[in-house]
Amino acid sequence: MSRLALVTGAARGIGRAVVDELLAREYRVIATARAAEQLAALEDEIDSPALEVGLLDIEAPDVPHRVEGLLGDRALSLLVLNAARFAPWDETVGSADLSQARAVVETNLFGSWAVVQAALPALRRARGTIIGVGSGAGSHGDPRFGLANGGAASYAVSKAALHALLHKLSSEVAGDGIQVHVADPGLTATSPGMEEFGARPVPDGARSILAPLDGHAAPGVLTRDGAPLPW
Numbered sequence: 627m628s629r630l631a632l633v634t635g636a637a638r639g640i641g642r643a644v645v646d647e648l649l650a651r652e653y654r655v656i657a658t659a660r661a662a663e664q665l666a667a668l669e670d671e672i673d674s675p676a677l678e679v680g681l682l683d684i685e686a687p688d689v690p691h692r693v694e695g696l697l698g699d700r701a702l703s704l705l706v707l708n709a710a711r712f713a714p715w716d717e718t719v720g721s722a723d724l725s726q727a728r729a730v731v732e733t734n735l736f737g738s739w740a741v742v743q744a745a746l747p748a749l750r751r752a753r754g755t756i757i758g759v760g761s762g763a764g765s766h767g768d769p770r771f772g773l774a775n776g777g778a779a780s781y782a783v784s785k786a787a788l789h790a791l792l793h794k795l796s797s798e799v800a801g802d803g804i805q806v807h808v809a810d811p812g813l814t815a816t817s818p819g820m821e822e823f824g825a826r827p828v829p830d831g832a833r834s835i836l837a838p839l840d841g842h843a844a845p846g847v848l849t850r851d852g853a854p855l856p857w
Contacts, residue, residue, distance in 0.1 A: 628676065630702055630752070632656040632693075634684055634741060635709030637664035639816040640759070643832035644706055649674055651839075653704065656696055658682035660709075684709045684737030685729075693744035701752035705745050706835065707738045707788075708759045713781040727780035734784035739791060746799070753803030758792045759835055760808040760848050761785040767848075767856030771813065789848055789857060796846035807838035810850040 631648050635641040636657035645657045645668075654676045659665050660683035669679055680696040682689070711733035713726070738758065749756065762768030763776050764785025773782055789808050796806035811831030837843065837852035848855045 628652055628654045629704065630654050630656070630700055631704035631706065632658065632696065632702060632745065633706040633708055634658050634682060634738075637661070637668050640811055640814060640828055640831050640835065641706075641708040642668070643828045644708060644835055645672070645677070647829070647832050647836055648704070648706075649676055651836075652676075654678070656680055658696070658709075660685075682709075682741075684741055685711075685733050689737070689740040690744040693741060697745065697748045700748060701754070702745055702748035703752045703754045704839070705742070705749060705754065705756045706759070707741060707756065708835075709737065710734050710759065710784075711781075713778040715777045717777060717779050717781075719779045722779055727783075730780040731784045731787065734781070735787045735791060738788060742795065746804075749799075749804050750802050754805075755839065756792065756795070756804065756806045757835060757838055758788055758806075758808045760789050760792075760810045762810050762812070762850065762855065764789055765810070765848060765855055765857055768810075793846045793857075800845065805838075805845045807843055807845060808848045809835045809838055809843075810848065810855055811835050812850055 631653045633644055636645050637659035645655050648655045656678045658680045665679040682692045711730045713730050763771050763782040765772050792806050792808050811834045813825045814831030834851045842852040843849045
């Protein structure tokens with residue numbers, strides 16, 4: 627039986643590339659997104675019996691019900707937490723609209739947290755792996771876009787909080803045989819014009835996210851391309 631993976635925010639960009647990479651690695655993949663039309667387009671584009679799709683809005687209160695419905699009593703080998711909300715690049719701590727900032731943190735931290743809680747029983751059945759999509763924006767180790775230098779304040783803070791959450795989780799579930807990783811895709815060309823800032827192709831970002839599966843990263847560590855990135 628093939629290994630089962632669930633990917634949030636899987637309809638486009640890095641999430642879609644992660645789905646392609648996992649299918650190439652012979653996973654059975656549950657690709658989730660918040661809109662039915664996105665999932666229909668994904669099914670049209672990917673003709674594979676190993677692909678399942680499911681509606682999952684990580685901002686919605688029905689996350690536990692949705693995740694449990696998608697997984698049933700199956701064992702989950704891999705959970706990829708990719709879904710996220712972004713913030714304007716020119717947002718600063720001093721200028722941020724706090725209602726919008728709260729929405730970013732609610733999605734990126736608490737939305738992912740809700741998915742993790744709902745998926746843990748299935749992950750325990752498989753002694754599975756969690757990979758959270760982190761960001762250099764939420765670290766002290768990225769000299770260009772990190773906490774000391776970059777913009778998009780609420781996004782950076784939310785990713786730093788996600789890093790901390792998953793680091794905490796890693797120690798909690800180690801006894802269950804579950805590995806928890808945080809992987810940064812690096813600056814990736816998910817929007818027009820990003821190449822001008824040195825962004826790399828989306829498939830490269832997806833491979834960076836999945837690099838912990840190759841056994842080169844310790845659990846609980848933030849990585850980029852499989853190499854540690856200082857918190």
